[in-house]
Amino acid sequence: MVETVETASKDALRRQLLAARRCVADDVRGAEARLLSDRLEPLITGGITVCAYVPVGTEPGSPDLLDMLLRRSARVLLPIARTTAEDEPLPLRWGEYGPGTLVPGPWGLLEPPGPPLPETALAEAGLVLVPALAVDRRGVRLGRGRGFYDRSLGGRNPHAHLIAVVRDAEFVAELPTEPHDVPMTHALTPNRGLITLPSRE
Numbered sequence: 001m002v003e004t005v006e007t008a009s010k011d012a013l014r015r016q017l018l019a020a021r022r023c024v025a026d027d028v029r030g031a032e033a034r035l036l037s038d039r040l041e042p043l044i045t046g047g048i049t050v051c052a053y054v055p056v057g058t059e060p061g062s063p064d065l066l067d068m069l070l071r072r073s074a075r076v077l078l079p080i081a082r083t084t085a086e087d088e089p090l091p092l093r094w095g096e097y098g099p100g101t102l103v104p105g106p107w108g109l110l111e112p113p114g115p116p117l118p119e120t121a122l123a124e125a126g127l128v129l130v131p132a133l134a135v136d137r138r139g140v141r142l143g144r145g146r147g148f149y150d151r152s153l154g155g156r157n158p159h160a161h162l163i164a165v166v167r168d169a170e171f172v173a174e175l176p177t178e179p180h181d182v183p184m185t186h187a188l189t190p191n192r193g194l195i196t197l198p199s200r201e
Contacts, residue, residue, distance in 0.1 A: 010176055013142060017133040017170060021058035024167075032167060033062035035190035040065065043194065044072035044127070051077045051094065051125040054102065054110040059131055060165050060190070067099055077125065078102075080116045081109060081148050092152040094121040119155060127161045128153070130184065135164035136175040137199035139183035153182040163188050171195065 024032075033055075044050065050073045055061040069076045076097040082090050083106075095112025102110040122128070130149055134142045141164045143149055153162065164184040168191050187195040 010142060010145065013175070014133055014145060017142070018058070020169070021167070024058065029058065029060075030062075032060060032190040033065065036061055036165065036188060037065040037068050039188060039190070039193040041068055041072060044069060046072070046074065048073045048126045049075045049077065049124045051079070051122060051128040052097070053079055053129060053131050055131075056108060060167055061129075066097055070097060070099070077117070077121060078112055079109075079148070079152075080111045081106060081146075089146050089148045089151055091119040091155070092122070092148050093117060093119050119152060122152060122155050123157050125157060125160055127163065128156060129188075130162055130164050132164040132166050132170070132184075134170040134172050134175060135166055135184055135187045135197075136172050137197065138174070138177075139185065139197035140175045140177045140181055141184050142175050150180050150182065156182075161185050163194070168192060 050069050052066055052069055053061075054063065054066065066076060077094040078097050079092040080095050081092060084090060093116035095114065095116050097112060101113060103113045105111040130141065130153075132141045132143060156162065162182070162184045163186045165188050168189045171187050171189050171192070184197055186197055189195065
């Protein structure tokens, strides 16, 4: 049975979850990253385009996971995040991943070099890995709060798997939700693997 996250403001939940991630030892984080890659690998079949992301700081995952995706798929796209002059998030654009080619972008994010693909490139993906601080059994995702993915996921292939990548403790019973939230179709955790949402647990 998953634990319930008490109803609280999203900002309070973000602080709580980020603090918990900072307490995870490096060796535990590394072991979890390897498990995530192992759980995901059998799901990737040749010819598919995958949208993924480069983990930042304590986010689950690793660059090795990206290399596995590239070996197993036709193409891996990574997000390129930008804002307006007024610092409003724009829909994500995308770039093709190549090992050893990433360059620093805003906010410490690594991204592919060269001219970005348009935001419509997301619709080519059959599987989209989405960074998350938590996801609940209904598919509600809690992100970092800037809204880049909220502005982007509406342009997905409607048949694509939207997979929130979280630690086991970050798969929870219920999160606050808003009308603009795009529900995830799956959660991926190190020990439980792929969980189809909504979950009845």
